[in-house]
Amino acid sequence: MITGGLDLGAGVIKGALLEDGRRVLATASLPSRGTPVSAARRLMDELGETANIAPGDVDYLCTTGFGRYSIPERNLQVSDFTSSARGAIFLFPKTRMIVDVGTQASRTMSISETGKVLKFKMNEKCAAGAGRFVDRCSKYLQVPLEEMGPKALASEHPKLISSVCAVLAETEIINNVAEGVPLPDILMGVFLSLSQRAYSLMRYVGIQPEVTLVGGLVRNVGMVKALRDTVGMDVNVAPDAYYAAALGSAILGHSRLLKLAQAPRPAGG
Amino acid sequence: MSGAVAGVDIGSTTAKCVLLGEDSRILGKSLNPVGVDIVKDAERALEAALADAHLSRSEVSFIAGTGYGRYKVYFGQLIVTEISCHARGANFLFPGTRVVIDIGGQDTKAIRVNDKGEVVDFAMNDKCAAGTGRFLDVCANALGFDVAEIGPLSLQARRAVKITSTCTVFAESEVTSYVSRGKDPKDILAGLHASIANRTLSLMQRVGVEPEITFTGGVSQNEGMVQALHRRLGAPVNVSPLSQYLGALGAALHGRERLSGGAT
Numbered sequence: 001m002i003t004g005g006l007d008l009g010a011g012v013i014k015g016a017l018l019e020d021g022r023r024v025l026a027t028a029s030l031p032s033r034g035t036p037v038s039a040a041r042r043l044m045d046e047l048g049e050t051a052n053i054a055p056g057d058v059d060y061l062c063t064t065g066f067g068r069y070s071i072p073e074r075n076l077q078v079s080d081f082t083s084s085a086r087g088a089i090f091l092f093p094k095t096r097m098i099v100d101v102g103t104q105a106s107r108t109m110s111i112s113e114t115g116k117v118l119k120f121k122m123n124e125k126c127a128a129g130a131g132r133f134v135d136r137c138s139k140y141l142q143v144p145l146e147e148m149g150p151k152a153l154a155s156e157h158p159k160l161i162s163s164v165c166a167v168l169a170e171t172e173i174i175n176n177v178a179e180g181v182p183l184p185d186i187l188m189g190v191f192l193s194l195s196q197r198a199y200s201l202m203r204y205v206g207i208q209p210e211v212t213l214v215g216g217l218v219r220n221v222g223m224v225k226a227l228r229d230t231v232g233m234d235v236n237v238a239p240d241a242y243y244a245a246a247l248g249s250a251i252l253g254h255s256r257l258l259k260l261a262q263a264p265r266p267a268g269g
Numbered sequence: 270m271s272g273a274v275a276g277v278d279i280g281s282t283t284a285k286c287v288l289l290g291e292d293s294r295i296l297g298k299s300l301n302p303v304g305v306d307i308v309k310d311a312e313r314a315l316e317a318a319l320a321d322a323h324l325s326r327s328e329v330s331f332i333a334g335t336g337y338g339r340y341k342v343y344f345g346q347l348i349v350t351e352i353s354c355h356a357r358g359a360n361f362l363f364p365g366t367r368v369v370i371d372i373g374g375q376d377t378k379a380i381r382v383n384d385k386g387e388v389v390d391f392a393m394n395d396k397c398a399a400g401t402g403r404f405l406d407v408c409a410n411a412l413g414f415d416v417a418e419i420g421p422l423s424l425q426a427r428r429a430v431k432i433t434s435t436c437t438v439f440a441e442s443e444v445t446s447y448v449s450r451g452k453d454p455k456d457i458l459a460g461l462h463a464s465i466a467n468r469t470l471s472l473m474q475r476v477g478v479e480p481e482i483t484f485t486g487g488v489s490q491n492e493g494m495v496q497a498l499h500r501r502l503g504a505p506v507n508v509s510p511l512s513q514y515l516g517a518l519g520a521a522l523h524g525r526e527r528l529s530g531g532a533t
Contacts, residue, residue, distance in 0.1 A: 127438035167398035
C-alpha cells in the first residue's frame with residue numbers, strides 16, 4: 001500500500017512517498033513560486049520516478065500545510081500541527097516537543113507519546129522569528145542561503161542583534177557590516193536571534209525533552225547550533241526532519257486508508 | 270540676557286535646527302540628512318540655520334539639543350528628550366493640542382499633553398517597523414514609487430485594498446501579490462496608508478484620544494497619511510509645514526524658558 005504526503009508550505013512544497021506507512025520510498029521538495037498546484041504535480045512526478053512507481057500506484061494522497069486545500073487530487077487533508085507531530089514521532093519516537101521554523105511562521109508544540117498535540121504556540125504575525133528573516137539576510141548580505149549555515153559555524157564572537165523587527169534588524173546588520181564585523185559573526189547573530197524567538201515560544205509551551213527540530217531550517221547547520229546553544233540541551237535533527245510534515249501526512253493517510261478498508265461499505269455506494 | 274536661541278534636533282534620518290528670536294519668532298531653520306558623523310551633522314545643522322537667519326554664531330545665546338542623537342550636540346547647554354520637545358512645539362503652533370502623533374522614519378509616538386504643552390503620558394513603538402515611516406518606504410519601494418509620490422497617489426484611489434499583514438516584511442509580499450493580481454497601485458497605496466492609520470489609532474488609545482490632535486514628524490508631510498488619519502479618527506488633525514521642525518522648535522522653546530529663568 002503506497003501513500004503520499006504533500007506539505008504545501010508558504011515557500012516550499014515538500015513531499016514524501018511511503019510504503020505501508022513505514023518505509024520511506026522517496027522524499028523531495030520544490031519551491032512553490034505562487035503556483036502550488038502545478039508545482040505539486042511536478043513534485044509528485046519526481047517522487048514517483050525516484051520510488052520507481054507509476055502515478056496511479058499512489059493509493060492515497062494526504063495534504064498538509066498552508067496550501068493543503070489547493071490540491072484537487074488529495075484524498076484527505078490534515079493540519080500542519082497534526083502532521084508535524086506524527087512525522088516527528090516517526091523519526092524520533094521519544095519526541096515530546098517540536099520546534100518548526102518555517103518561511104512564514106514558526107511554531108512550537110508539546111506532544112504526547114502517541115503524537116497528539118497537547119499545547120502549542122505560534123508566531124505568524126512577524127517575520128523576525130521566521131525563515132523569511134534568513135531569506136532577506138541572504139539577499140542583502142549576498143550569501144547564498146545554503147552557505148549561510150556553514151559560514152556561521154566559523155563565528156568566534158557572534159554579533160547579537162538588538163532589534164526584534166526584521167526590517168529594523170536589516171539596518172542594524174548593514175551597520176555591523178560597515179563597522180567591519182566579520183561575516184560569520186553576523187550570520188551567527190542572525191541564527192541566535194531566530195533561536196531566541198523560538199526559545200520564547202518553547203518556554204511558553206513548556207520545554208520537555210526530547211526536542212525535535214522540523215521544517216525549513218532543519219538543514220541549516222548554523223540554525224541547529226544556535227538553537228542548541230540557546231536552549232542549552234540537545235535537539236534532534238535528521239535530514240528527513242525537513243520532510244516531517246509530509247512524512248506525517250503520508251502516515252496519517254495510511255492510517256485512514258486502513259480504517260476505510262475495515263469499515264463496512266455504505267449500501268448502494 | 271538677550272539674543273537668539275537655537276534648538277537642534279538630531280533624528281535618525283535628518284538633523285533639524287530652529288533659531289528663535291526674543292519675541293519667539295522663528296528667525297531661521299535648516300534640515301539636512303544625517304550621515305555617519307553625527308557630531309558634524311549637528312554643527313552643520315546650526316551653521317545652516319544661522320545662514321538662513323543671516324546671523325552669526327555670537328548672536329546665539331543658548332542652544333538646546335534633542336532627538337535620537339541629542340547627546341552628540343556637544344555645543345549645547347541643555348538636552349531635552351524629543352517627547353517633551355514635540356509636546357512643547359505642538360503646543361506653540363496649535364495651543365489646543367491634547368495629543369501629538371509623531372510618525373518618524375523609525376518610530377511612532379503618541380504623546381498626551383496639557384494646556385501648557387507639558388507631557389502627561391506617552392506611548393511609543395520603536396520595536397517594530399510596522400506603523401512607522403519605514404513601513405511606507407519599504408512598500409513604496411516594492412511598488413516602484415518614490416516615497417514622496419505615494420501620499421498624493423493614495424488620494425486618487427477608488428477602492429482601497431485591505432492589507433492584512435501587520436509585519437512590514439509580510440506586507441511587502443502582500444503588496445507584491447496584489448500587484449500580480451492586477452490591483453491598481455493607487456488602491457494598494459490607500460490600503461497601506463489605512464493600515465498605518467490603524468496602528469496609529471491603537472497607539473493613541475493607549476494614552477487616550479482627545480482633540481485637538483496634532484500630527485508631526487516626517488510622515489506628517491504626506492497628505493495621504495493626513496487624510497487617512499482624519500478618516501480613521503473621524504476628526505481633523507492639525508498639520509503644519511513646520512511640523513518636521515517641531516522637535517527643534519520645542520527644544521528652542523525649552524531653551525528660551527531656561528534662559529529666562531523658568532523651569533523646563
